[in-house]
Amino acid sequence: MRYTAAIITISDKGSKGEREDKSGPAIEKMLKDFYDVKKILIVPDEVNVISDKLKTLVDREKIDLIVTTGGTGVGKRDVTPEATRMIIEKDLPGFAEVMRMESYKITPHGIISRGICGIRGESMIINLPGSPKAATECLSFIINALPHAISKVKGDTSDCG
Numbered sequence: 001m002r003y004t005a006a007i008i009t010i011s012d013k014g015s016k017g018e019r020e021d022k023s024g025p026a027i028e029k030m031l032k033d034f035y036d037v038k039k040i041l042i043v044p045d046e047v048n049v050i051s052d053k054l055k056t057l058v059d060r061e062k063i064d065l066i067v068t069t070g071g072t073g074v075g076k077r078d079v080t081p082e083a084t085r086m087i088i089e090k091d092l093p094g095f096a097e098v099m100r101m102e103s104y105k106i107t108p109h110g111i112i113s114r115g116i117c118g119i120r121g122e123s124m125i126i127n128l129p130g131s132p133k134a135a136t137e138c139l140s141f142i143i144n145a146l147p148h149a150i151s152k153v154k155g156d157t158s159d160c161g
Contacts (some may be wrong), residue, residue, distance in 0.1 A: 003064035003150050005035035008050070010080050011130065012073035015044040023095050024067040025133040030139055033145070035057060038063060039083075042097065045071050050083035054147040064150050065121060066138070070130030072115035080127050081114045088118030088125060092149070095126060099138040103129075113138075122154045140161070 007027050013019035024040045024154070025093025031037055039057070043049050050071070057063045069078030095117035115127030128135040145149075 002126060003035050003147065004062070005031050005037045005065040005067065006039040006041070006052060006061070006063045007031075007037065008041045008057075008066065008068045009130075010043055010045055012044045012077060014070075022132045022136045023128075023130055026136050027067055027069060027128070027139060028138060029073045030143065033066075043078055043160055045077040047079045047083045047086070048138045050080060051086045052124060054084065054087050054120070058072050058120045058125075062121075062123070064123055064154070065146060066125045067128060068115075068125070069128045069135045072127050072129050074112055074114070078114070081116045084116055084118060084125055084127055088116075088120050090119040092117040092119060092124070095145070095149075098141050101126075102141040103134065103138060109110060112136075119153050124150055124153055 003156050007024045009021045014021045021042055028037050028040055031054040043053055068080055071078045096115055100111055100113055113129050117126045128138050
């Protein structure tokens with residue numbers, strides 16, 4: 001089965017057209033062979049805007065995998081994890097732990113990322129860093145586990161073995 005996906009770039013400048021989004025297209029390139037990428041969006045670093053967009057993609061559009069990029073650092077406007085935490089029903093800490101651990105092997109700055117991963121309804125939400133390099137690296141660390149996780153989120157009860 002081919003799952004659906006959406007990508008949300010969180011960027012004040014990108015949402016105003018003042019900066020080209022390079023992370024969204026880089027993520028799409030990684031996902032498009034395995035997922036039906038339905039939407040690529042750019043929104044500002046605003047908790048309510050981000051959480052509303054996530055809820056819409058899950059609750060109304062029934063997207064299986066939503067990947068965000070940006071807003072996971074320690075800057076004053078970095079609020080993606082807070083927006084995600086507001087709407088998820090279950091946390092998936094292993095994904096974020098692996099991304100930080102593997103990123104740290106590349107750069108000590110990898111531990112600064114506050115991105116989280118979680119479940120809402122039958123959808124998975126993954127927060128990635130904002131730079132194209134960091135976003136694609138982090139996605140590469142977890143991409144092979146995503147189809148199985150999504151299957152389980154959707155109710156597959158077969159053995160993991």
